[in-house]
Amino acid sequence: MQRHRQAKWDETESDGHEPLLSETDLTRHEPSDTYLPDELTRDEVELPSISEPELVRHYTRLSQMNYGIDSGPYPLGSCTMKYNPKFTEDIAGQPAAAVHPDRDPELAQGTLQVYHELQDYLSRIGGMSAVTLQPPAGAAGELTGILVAKAYHEHNGEGDQREEILVPASAHGTNFASAAMAGYDIVELPADDDGRVDLDALSEAVGDSTAALMLTNPNTLGLFERDIEEIATIVHDAGGLLYYDGANLNALLGRARPGDMGFDVMHFNVHKTFATPHGGGGPGAGPIGVREGLEKFLPSPQVKADGDEYTLVDPDESIGKVHGSMGNWLVLLKTHAYISRLGDEGLVDTSAKAVLNANYLAERIDLEVPFGPFHHEFVASAGETDAADFAKAMLDNGVHPPTTKWPEIVDEALMTEPTEAESKRSLDRLAAAFNAVSEEDDDAIAAAPRMTAAKRIDQTTAARDPKLSWQQLSD
Amino acid sequence: MLAAIGADDVEELFDVPDPVRYDGTFGIDGQSERAVRRRLDRTLNANADVAEFLGRGHYSHYVPSVVDSLSLRSEFITSYTQYQPEVSQGFLQVLFEFQSLVAELTGMDVANCSMYDAATALGEAATLADRVRAADGSTILVPDYLRAERRAVLENYADGPGLSIREFPTENGMVDPDALESSLEEDVLLVYVETPTTDGVIEEHLGAVGDLLADRETLFCLGSDLLALSLLQNPADVGADVVVGNAGVLGLPNAYGMGIGLFACREEFLRQVPGRLVGASEDADGDRTYTLTLQTREQHIRRERATSNICSNQAWVALRTAIHAAYLGPAGLTALADRCTRLPAQLAAALDEIPGVSAPANDAYHFREFTAEIEGDAEAVVSELADRGFAVHQRGDDAIQVCITEANEEHAEALLENVREVMA
Numbered sequence: 001m002q003r004h005r006q007a008k009w010d011e012t013e014s015d016g017h018e019p020l021l022s023e024t025d026l027t028r029h030e031p032s033d034t035y036l037p038d039e040l041t042r043d044e045v046e047l048p049s050i051s052e053p054e055l056v057r058h059y060t061r062l063s064q065m066n067y068g069i070d071s072g073p074y075p076l077g078s079c080t081m082k083y084n085p086k087f088t089e090d091i092a093g094q095p096a097a098a099v100h101p102d103r104d105p106e107l108a109q110g111t112l113q114v115y116h117e118l119q120d121y122l123s124r125i126g127g128m129s130a131v132t133l134q135p136p137a138g139a140a141g142e143l144t145g146i147l148v149a150k151a152y153h154e155h156n157g158e159g160d161q162r163e164e165i166l167v168p169a170s171a172h173g174t175n176f177a178s179a180a181m182a183g184y185d186i187v188e189l190p191a192d193d194d195g196r197v198d199l200d201a202l203s204e205a206v207g208d209s210t211a212a213l214m215l216t217n218p219n220t221l222g223l224f225e226r227d228i229e230e231i232a233t234i235v236h237d238a239g240g241l242l243y244y245d246g247a248n249l250n251a252l253l254g255r256a257r258p259g260d261m262g263f264d265v266m267h268f269n270v271h272k273t274f275a276t277p278h279g280g281g282g283p284g285a286g287p288i289g290v291r292e293g294l295e296k297f298l299p300s301p302q303v304k305a306d307g308d309e310y311t312l313v314d315p316d317e318s319i320g321k322v323h324g325s326m327g328n329w330l331v332l333l334k335t336h337a338y339i340s341r342l343g344d345e346g347l348v349d350t351s352a353k354a355v356l357n358a359n360y361l362a363e364r365i366d367l368e369v370p371f372g373p374f375h376h377e378f379v380a381s382a383g384e385t386d387a388a389d390f391a392k393a394m395l396d397n398g399v400h401p402p403t404t405k406w407p408e409i410v411d412e413a414l415m416t417e418p419t420e421a422e423s424k425r426s427l428d429r430l431a432a433a434f435n436a437v438s439e440e441d442d443d444a445i446a447a448a449p450r451m452t453a454a455k456r457i458d459q460t461t462a463a464r465d466p467k468l469s470w471q472q473l474s475d
Numbered sequence: 476m477l478a479a480i481g482a483d484d485v486e487e488l489f490d491v492p493d494p495v496r497y498d499g500t501f502g503i504d505g506q507s508e509r510a511v512r513r514r515l516d517r518t519l520n521a522n523a524d525v526a527e528f529l530g531r532g533h534y535s536h537y538v539p540s541v542v543d544s545l546s547l548r549s550e551f552i553t554s555y556t557q558y559q560p561e562v563s564q565g566f567l568q569v570l571f572e573f574q575s576l577v578a579e580l581t582g583m584d585v586a587n588c589s590m591y592d593a594a595t596a597l598g599e600a601a602t603l604a605d606r607v608r609a610a611d612g613s614t615i616l617v618p619d620y621l622r623a624e625r626r627a628v629l630e631n632y633a634d635g636p637g638l639s640i641r642e643f644p645t646e647n648g649m650v651d652p653d654a655l656e657s658s659l660e661e662d663v664l665l666v667y668v669e670t671p672t673t674d675g676v677i678e679e680h681l682g683a684v685g686d687l688l689a690d691r692e693t694l695f696c697l698g699s700d701l702l703a704l705s706l707l708q709n710p711a712d713v714g715a716d717v718v719v720g721n722a723g724v725l726g727l728p729n730a731y732g733m734g735i736g737l738f739a740c741r742e743e744f745l746r747q748v749p750g751r752l753v754g755a756s757e758d759a760d761g762d763r764t765y766t767l768t769l770q771t772r773e774q775h776i777r778r779e780r781a782t783s784n785i786c787s788n789q790a791w792v793a794l795r796t797a798i799h800a801a802y803l804g805p806a807g808l809t810a811l812a813d814r815c816t817r818l819p820a821q822l823a824a825a826l827d828e829i830p831g832v833s834a835p836a837n838d839a840y841h842f843r844e845f846t847a848e849i850e851g852d853a854e855a856v857v858s859e860l861a862d863r864g865f866a867v868h869q870r871g872d873d874a875i876q877v878c879i880t881e882a883n884e885e886h887a888e889a890l891l892e893n894v895r896e897v898m899a
Contacts, residue, residue, distance in 0.1 A: 006562060008564075010762070015762065015763065016760065016761075016762030016763065017762055017763045017764070018564075018568065020568070020571075020572060020575075021572055021801055022572075022575065027804065027805050027806070028805075029805035029806050029809060031705075031706055031809045031812075031813070034706065034809075034813045034816070035813055035816040035817045035820065035840075036677070036706070036707075036813075036816055036840055040677055040679065040707060040708060040840060041706055041707060041708065042704075042705075042706065042707065042708055042709040042712070043709070043712075045579060045580065045705055045805045045808070045809065046579060046805070047576065047579055047800070047804065047805040047808070048801060048804065048805075049804035049805055049806065050801070050804070052541060052802065055541065055798070055801055055802060056541060056544075056545065058801075059545040059548070059569075059798060060545070060548070061565075062564075062565035062566070062568055062569055063545070063548040063550040063551050063565050064550065064565065065564040065565035065568075066550040066551060066554055066562070066563055066564065066565030066566050067550070067554060067559075067562035067563060068549055068550045068551065068552070068553035068554035068555075069553040069554070069555075070549035070550065070553045071550060071553075074555065076555060076558070079555060079556075081555050083553075084553065085508070087508045087511070087512060089547060089552075090512065091511075091512060091515050091516075093543070094516060094519060096516070096519035096520050096522050097519055097730070097731075098535075098728040098729050098730055099522050099527070099729060099731055100527045100529040100533055100535070100729045100731075100866065101533055101729070101731050101732030102529050102531060102533065102868060103522075103523075103525075103527070103529065103866055104857075104861060104866070106523070106861070107522065107523040107525055107861060107866055108522055108523075108731075109521045109522065109523075110518050110519040110520060110521035110522040111519065111522055111731055113518050113521065114515070114518055114519065121501070121503060124501040124502065124503070125501055127497070136591040136592065136595070136733075136789075137591065137785070137786065137787040137788070138786065138787060139774070139784040139785060139786045139787070140591065140595075140784075142784065143631075143784060147631060147634065150634075172775075172786075173773075173774040173775040173776070173777075173778045173781070173786075174774050174775075174784050174786050176774070176778035176779040176781075177774035177777075177778060177779060177781040177783070177784035178784040179779065180635070180778075180779035180780070180781075180784075181602070181632070181635045181783070181784050182634065182635045183634060183635035183636065183637065184635075186778075186779045223490075224489075224490040224491055226490060226492055228492075228495060229492070229494060229495065252491070254497060254499035254500075254501070255489050255491055255496065255497060255499065256491045256495050256496060256497050257497050260495050260497060261495045269787075271787065277552040277553045277791075278553070278554065278555045278556070278787070278791075279551070279552050279554070279790055279791025279792075279794070280551060280552075280554050280555070280556070280557070280563075280566040280569075280570070280790040280791055280794065281555065281556040281557070281566075281588075281751065281787065281788050281790035281791075282589070282787040282788040282789050282790050282791065282792075283591075283733070283787065283788075283789045283790075283791060283792060284787035286787075300627075319631065320627040320628070320630055320631055321594070321624055321627035321628045321631065322595075322628060322631055323591060323592060323594065323595065323628065323732070324532065324592045324593055324594030324595070324622075324624050324625055324628060324732060324734075325533065325592070325624065325731065325732020325733075326731055326732045327732070327733070328591075328733045329730050329731035329732060329733045330730050330733050331733070333515070336515070337511050337512075337515055339503060340503070340505075340506055340511045340514070340515070341505060341506060341507075341508060341511050342503075342505050343503045343504045343505025343506065344499060344500050344501050344502070344503050344504070344505065345505055346505050347499070347501065347503070348499040351489075352485045355485065355488045355489060356476060356477070356480075356485050356488060359480045359482075359488055360476045360479055360480055363479050363480050364479065373488065373490050374488075375488075375489070375490065391559065392559075392561065395559060395561055395562055400559060400562065401559060403558070406775070424476055447759075449561050449562075452561040452562050453561065453562065453564045453565075454560065454561045454564050454758040454762065454764040455561070455758040455759035455760050455762075456561065456758060456759045457560050457561060457756050457757070457758045457759075457764045457766050458756050458757050458758070458759075459560075459756065459766050459768065461756055461757070462754040462755070462756035462766050462768040463754070463768050463769055463770075463771070466745065466752070466754045466768055466769060467754055467755040467756075468571075468574055468578075468585055468586070468752055468753070468754050468755075468768075469571070469574050469575035469578040469579075469585075469586065470571075470572070470575040471575060471578055471579065472584075472755075473755055
């Protein structure tokens with residue numbers, strides 16, 4: 001078992017924390033001798049002003065007070081936090097990647113070629129007819145996909161009639177939010193006793209007002225929706241579309257394709273399934289794929305190839321734009337590099353290891369793990385212990401805990417996804433952390449964490465009396 | 476590992492019915508790391524080697540080395556959303572400092588810790604207006620100079636709540652307060668104005684816009700960017716309710732439009748703000764700490780009643796922006812911003828001396844860029860300049876737009892020389 005103590009920096013006069021830059025030196029600066037007349041300029045700005053070495057030490061200390069995948073395992077269920085190879089950063093950093101989005105296509109042929117190749121890679125991987133790379137995140141991809149579905153129904157003269165989106169209870173919260181943003185009413189579908197979509201409930205809910213069913217497969221319990229063909233038939237017979245939430249795609253890479261399962265629209269979370277570091281919460285990218293017949297609704301522009309020449313083309317009945325330019329290009333470039341490195345064999349190996357690792361870890365931990373068989377993730381129950389407390393106690397063991405309290409189908413859920421990147425040794429270490437906590441008594445768990453940069457944080461007060469900037473701290 | 480699970484083969488673990496099984500071939504050959512690098516280097520080098528004088532909302536400023544060096548530290552770049560704040564204090568403090576920077580430069584009470592880009596931030600401002608304003612209608616009023624791409628994104632965000640977009644006419648590239656007033660019917664939820672505009676014009680009527688909207692159920696949304704805001708009028712002083720725009724002018728070079736949007740507003744809209752917020756708190760020892768807060772607005776708790784669907788955001792870009800801003804400091808920021816007003820003035824004056832060119836087209840102060848009228852065929856001029864190694868925007872049949880910052884000013888003389896030859 002590995003012990004762990006996270007770095008913590010504080011200055012003796014700072015009352016136990018790394019000072020804010022504003023506490024180091026807050027400088028009031030009045031713009032003077034400016035080209036502009038006074039009435040067009042502000043009176044002052046008040047910001048920190050420090051030397052470069054001080055700046056470097058500040059951010060270096062902050063980095064040391066932060067846990068990343070390079071620090072240790074990070075098995076956040078449904079978030080797919082896996083190790084990313086380092087070479088992709090170098091590729092993204094090269095000067096030829098830094099081009100302006102308004103360049104005439106003739107002046108950006110290299111960038112457009114990478115775009116086109118990635119559109120093609122993702123089409124093949126998803127079993128889809130066409131792909132757009134524009135959405136800047138997975139949830140933005142959901143919104144885009146639902147807008148495509150909406151355009152499809154409007155095109156068929158059923159725009160007013162189809163006002164509902166069906167979403168299973170176990171779905172990502174973004175599904176509900178994205179469908180609502182697009183103006184739809186949400187109909188929640190209950191799970192059956194197996195943790196999968198209840199077909200009877202689906203048949204009852206579906207109808208003339210159904211625009212789409214949003215589904216992730218495997219679902220957030222790590223379970224494959226085995227009845228997917230029947231689900232597709234039910235939805236399609238009612239005139240609805242089937243939307244695939246790609247958050248869990250690394251469990252299926254090369255084993256099954258959303259297009260073959262009957263999905264009409266899907267999004268890829270390239271930052272999960274492929275590679276780009278999450279960078280503290282983003283950027284990601286959320287390309288969407290569509291089946292034949294829906295290409296004309298995709299966002300504009302699409303990159304097309306005419307021989308060796310790449311051009312930008314607006315689809316005939318495009319929904320317009322979902323990002324001011326072409327999305328998160330550097331993330332997409334890293335994705336291209338990652339897929340090129342892995343190729344067919346590597347991609348298939350990804351799902352093999354993701355599924356093997358999840359099943360091995362589920363076997364090794366002493367907690368109750370309901371449902372099964374699992375794909376890339378499983379949901380254990382912390383039993384009598386509060387799952388959030390359980391997670392805090394895991395932090396002291398040098399691992400990041402799983403996602404907690406969700407999906408609500410399992411009591412005190414610990415939603416765990418080790419990913420394909422972890423070794424057996426690392427999985428054993430994760431299991432040891434779970435098992436050590438499950439043997440701790442309630443008092444010890446309530447006192448955790450003790451080995452981290454901060455002790456347990458009071459989140460209630462933070463929400464009740466929000467202090468969101470250094471200006472508000474000094475109020 | 477298989478033995479521990481009780482399986483003979485990994486394939487047994489896949490609970491996929493035969494009819495939907497796939498054989499795993501995509502026709503993608505895996506390559507060595509070295510081969511991938513060489514191939515992508517070669518591909519990207521097919522991008523023409525031109526001096527870019529392009530702007531219109533996407534800008535290039537010199538990014539100091541310290542930004543790459545620190546932001547690529549692996550604890551930052553390989554971390555995730557800060558769901559366990561006790562092990563994420565470093566990034567949380569960074570985001571708190573970013574929010575503080577945005578709050579100072581916008582003058583607003585509250586800033587979130589990033590949006591995808593300026594266009595999506597405007598879209599979110601429109602839906603916020605719909606939630607917080609009781610105006611008897613659903614119109615978003617935008618200036619006629621609004622970039623088509625931003626408007627297209629706004630239309631998609633407006634589609635769900637059923638908002639409609641209407642334009643108001645502008646005069647000399649900026650707001651005409653009388654024209655705005657006559658466009659202001661009771662049904663207007665939000666008025667959007669930019670400074671600088673994507674044509675580079677520094678708006679001179681912000682105070683008048685603020686006065687017009689002060690007593691109405693209409694939000695005043697100002698679009699700008701962090702560098703310009705270090706010098707231009709403080710949005711709070713002119714009556715803005717929401718400030719959106721491009722924060723990626725600091726920390727990121729042109730990355731084919733990848734960026735980071737900023738979003739800040741008055742305190743009264745706090746619980747309707749889209750995206751993530753970091754707040755200060757205390758830990759069990761009473762030490763100051765930071766945590767994600769007010770998450771009950773977000774999609775993972777409120778689901779279809781969330782203020783926005785944002786989950787992944789642009790946190791790492793916010794880190795780069797914060798480092799770049801801190802490196803420059805207040806005097807460095809305003810000095811750079813001041814330079815961004817002098818450079819276009821100098822370039823416009825020099826272009827104006829070339830026969831057949833009239834610059835700037837707007838009688839106004841400019842920030843980074845301006846339009847120039849061209850006698851003859853603008854398309855042919857832009858194309859000829861591209862052949863000579865210079866990228867500028869074409870604006871209609873008889874105008875071009877040119878953007879100049881410290882990052883491309885070394886090519887200004889050569890650009891002038893070539894424009895002179897092309898126009899001759």
